[in-house]
Every structure is written in C-alpha cells, then in structure tokens.
Amino acid sequence: MTSSLLPLTALELLAPARDAETGIAAIDHGADAVYIGGPAFGARHSAGNTMDDIAKLCDYAHRYHARVFMALNTLFTNDELPKARSLAFDAAKAGVDVLIVQDMGLMAGPLPDIELHASTQCDIRTPEKAAFLEKVGFSQMVLARELSLDEVAACRRALTNARLEYFIHGALCVSYSGQCYISQAMVGRSANRGACAQLCRLPYDVYTESGVQIAKRSHVLSLKDNNQTDNLEALIDAGVSSFKIEGRLKDLVYVKNITAWYRQKLDAIIARRPELSRTSDGVSTFNFTPDPSKSFQRGRTDYFVHGRQFDAPYELAQLESPKNTGKPVARTERIEPGMIFVRPNKGVELANGDGLTYLGDDEEIHGLSINRADPDKGGLVKLTLRNRHEVPEGLRRGMLLMRNLDRAFVRELSGDSAERRIPLVLTFTVEDDTLTLLVSDGKTCAQSNVAMDLEKPSNPERNRETLIKNLGRLGDTHYCVDEIYVPEDLDVFVPASTVNMLRRDAIEQLTELREALRVRPGRAPVDETAPYPELFLGFKGNVANDSARAFYEQHGTKVTAPAFEIKPVANAELMTCRHCIRATLKRCPKMLKAFPELLEKADREAFRPEPLILVNSAGERFEAVFHCKASPCQMTLHKAATTAKD
Secondary structure, eight states: OBOOOOOTTEEEEEEEESSHHHHHHHHHTTOSEEEEEOSSOOSSTTOOOOHHHHHHHHHHHHTTTOEEEEEEOSOOOTTTHHHHHHHHHHHHHHTOOEEEEOOGGGGGSOOOSOEEEEOGGGOBOSHHHHHHHHHTTEEEEEBOTTOOHHHHHHHHHTOSSOEEEEEEEEOOOSSOTTOOOHHHHHHSOOGGGTOOOOGGGSOEEEEETTSOEEEEEEOTTOBOEEEOGGGHHHHHHHTEEEEEEOOTTSOHHHHHHHHHHHHHHHHHHHHHOTTOEESSOOEEEESSOOOGGGSOOSOEEOTTTTOOOTTSOOOOBOOSOSSOOOEEEEEEEEEETTEEEEEEOTTOOOOTTOEEEEEOTTSOEEEEEEEEEEEOGGGOEEEEESSTTOOOTTOOTTOEEEEEEOHHHHHHHSSOOEEEEEEEEEEEEEETTEEEEEEEOSSOEEEEEEEOOOBOOSSHHHHHHHHHHHHTOOTTSSEEEEEEEOOTTOOSBOOHHHHHHHHHHHHHHHHHHHHHHOOOBOOOOOOTTOOOSOSEEOGGGOOOSHHHHHHHHHTTOEEOSOOTTTSOOTTOEEEEESOOHHHHTTOOGGGTTTOGGGGGTSOGGGGSOOOEEEEOTTOOEEEEEEETTSSSOEEEEEEOOTTSOO
16 A cells, blocks of 8 residues: 555545445445445444445445545444454455544554544544644544634644545534534433434423523424535635535435535536546536435535624524425415415426425424325416325415425436446557557556558448447446547558457556556554643543553543543533524524614523523423633533423
C-alpha cells in the first residue's frame, strides 16, 4: 500500500449501503465511495453484512476506483475488543479501503495497514480535536453536523493532509453525535453501540417549571431532515472534500435517487472549476429524473451551516410528525365515504397505489392509501381509498394533501435505473504488417498488437465503417466508447475475429493496469506523543475499555469516569444540543429584537431562559436547560425530578 492520501481538491460523494446490492446501486448511480456495516460493531445495529458480501461490493466498486468504507464505529467492551480487531483484519483481506472508527481502544493494538476515518461518533467540533485525530493516524474525519461554514473552515486550517467529511443529506441527530445518552438511560439501548431507541422522535407535552403547559404532543426534539443542496459549493470552499449521505437503513430507491441527485450537483460544480476533480472514474447515466422530494423526508433544513440566525424564523423541528410527510400535491374538493375528490397541483399526476398524508384538525399527520386515481370532471381526480367505507378523520375541503409514496417513481427506480461506464479512446493503427490497438481511459493506456498478412479491402469505405463498428463492441464490460480513431486512408482488410482479439486483449490489459495503479492509502503516520486537547475525560469521553483508557492516558489525559454504557452517571446530561426548544416554540429571548410581534402571544416573562419540562406518553420526564450565554448557545437535557409540577 501507499501512504499517499487523496488530494483535498478531489471530491468524494459518499453514499450509504444497507447491503451489497444497495452499495452496487449507489456506485452505478454515481457514488465515489460507499459505507457499509460489517458482521458486527457498526453504529446501525440492524445493518450488518457478511464479509463475502462486502468482498463482492469491493470488487465491483474497485472497477471504477471507487472505495468501500466499513463502519467499525461502536464502543467495545474489553471482551469485544479482540473480536473487533479481528474484524478489522478480515475487512482488509476482503478489500475494504477504509475503517470508520469511534473507539480509540482499537488504536492501542495491532491493526491492518488500512486507512482510518474518525466516525461522527467521535464528536468532532473543534480544530484542536480535528488536529489531534490527524496526528494519531486518521486520514479523514466526519465533522459534527452542527458546524457552520466558519467552524468547518477553522477545522480545515488546523489540518495538514487529512480530509474533512460532512453530512449533506438525511436524518439529523438532535444531540451532538456521540453525546446522546437518553436511549441508554431510559431503555438500556446505547446509541454509541448502534441500538438507539430514538426517544427524540416521540411527541412531548412541554411545561414551564411552574406547571404551565405551552405545547401538547409536539415533536419538539424531532428535527427535519438535512439537505445541503444549496450549500455544496460553499462547503467545498470551506474545506470539505467528502460529501456524505445519511441512510444505512434506507431503502434502495432512496439511495439511487439521492445519490444521483448529488452526483449531478457536484458534477456541475466540478465542470465549472478545473481545480476540482472526482475521486473515482466513470460516467453515470440515469433513465429517471432525480428528485429528493420523492424520497423519505421529514421536511428540509440546512441546519446550522450558516450559523444560528436570530433574525430568521427558527423551524428546525418537524413538530407534527417524525414520519415521511411527503411533497404537497393536491387540495381536497369533496369527501365521500371511501373516496376523495382532489384538485392536483400543476404538473402533478396521481397514480394507483400512491400514499398521501395530511395535517388533521388534531395537529397530527394522517396517512391515506390510494387504491385508484381516476380523472373526474372539471380537472378533478377521484381517489378511491383502499377502505371503501373510510371517511378520513379530520380531513376537510381545502386541505393540502402531500404524497409520501410516489408509486410511479418507485416503479421507475425498481429496475435498472442507471448505468455507469468508463469512457475510452480507441486508436487503431497499421505499420508494416502489424495492427495495433491503443485503449486509454485518460489516465492509463494499454496496447494490443498482432502481425499478419494484410490484404486490400474490396470496399475501403465499408471496410473502415465495419472496423469502427467492431472496435466499439464493448459488450457488458464496464467501459464505453468515447472516441475511436481509425486512419482515413485505411487500405487493409481486418477480419472481425482479429478486431475482437485485439479489443479483448487491450481491454484485459487496461483492466489489469487500472487495478495495479489503483491508489490504496494505508494508515497515516502516528504521533505517539501528540497531546489530547482536554486534560480530563468524564463519561462523555466514551471510554469503554482498558485499551481506550491507556490510549488517552498515553496522550496526556486523565480518564475520570468510564463510558455511560459501562457505568451510568446519576443526574447526567443526557443530551447536548444546538437545537433549542425555546426557539422552536417561539420563546427565545434573542429572537425578540427581530420578531417583537411574539410579545402579542406571550408576555415578556415567558421569554426568560428558564428550564422547561418535557413529558412523553410513558410519563417519562426530562428537564431542558438553556445555556444562552454560551457561544454558541446550547441546550442540555436531563432526567427531571418526579416532584416537579406538570
């Protein structure tokens, strides 16, 4: 392996892979790399794969010089660490290019010579932490989703060669990654060990400390989905090299659609900026129009990429539902038992099998399963429900309907929806009695020759046309023809069998050369004496084994408490967030200057940054504490005392 890293200007589109099939589809739809869970220890407990499947994915990805990352990013107990280390070697043997790591216990023992990336679970928020991780051998690090462009740029300036990775699409954790313990504390399922129960997606009643209710069954902790479509170039300029799509549990249609969407967006930027390039080869062509609004979404936000904006509406949470609400498509005109008459939005075609949603009078999201969609009088569409006697609860005339399942779109992507090929230039020449075929992918060139007795063609023009046609027969290879050069004055007859032999031999040579020249960085250099930027690590350091403790102590840090999963801490901060419930409920004191009209609905006393109490349907109570003077301001969540009023 070589220790050379990819250049910072080589952009990587990183897609999720639930399994090998999904990973291969992601490659076909333009991914430069995919990340996948192995047989164990991935931070998505239900997204494991065999090493044979991962090897199959690696073989396919490497054809295009695309890379495969394996997530080995949970915390390990002392007993689990040897198995995790063994899996790391198995991954390298299977062809995996990168290991995604959270637990520093892995760093304190033997590892294969393979590139290491610091997981989002490492909670990388500061330049100091990013710089430290580079010094101890990480080549790429996943920044906290909360970071602004300025904070990303600061991390970039602190690094030498390591690359920055940033989530650009998908679900958002409300807590800083790696700093959420609510699932472990309440139901014994650790987010840091891949088993998060997602209590943040539940509805909560919200009370003041004095017991005044200010929200009922509101999903105040459930964030909208991340979408950085409009910020890609700004992220590039801030120093991001790898653009990550969330979704190792998402379905095949989602991965195809979202990968293709960002492939097109990044390609457009690269085409305008010659200093930028891709990390993989090949051109993907799609037989559909990518549209993120047609895949799973909880609404859309670009989160804090532009920092916290107190002079703009704060709408990060999807208060009504954590489900896929879909895209607005129609308004109701008439409702009858088992059927709804709607007026579709311009350009919208409703189809049999579509799934629709609406916000009912109860402020809850309701779903509708459409059996048939038939044109009706006056431009209306009659929707026949699967339940022929159903009268949808809370649905009224004039209400907006959204589509969260576009059956026609799903059908369109269920088959072969993309093709990826590496364009080749083929050059055919004749010198003396030797025929030569050169094939080039723009970086690598292969040559095939054959000596034979040559004859004049009876029809030179047709002979040349036939030769060009036969040269271009690349069949089911992963190549396609960009250009073919054949002498205009070609005056020798070349049998089809000879052309086939030349082409086949040249393609085989090119494939072997490409594999030999594929960049395979190993582990970056390690500074054993680099000081960790904190002197003390409590339970938030996520130290779950003796090797991790030894690692931090070697780097000058005292571990004062093990991971929460090993020893729970009484009255612990269960979440640390930049998201703010007060801002969500329009009770942020810093927003009053820009929105004085808020005082029309509540008196000034209601805007004091006092704690709020959250209560879910199980009666579990949490206290939200607001740190308004912090920079940036933050919110922490604790388990609330049972004696508090509600």
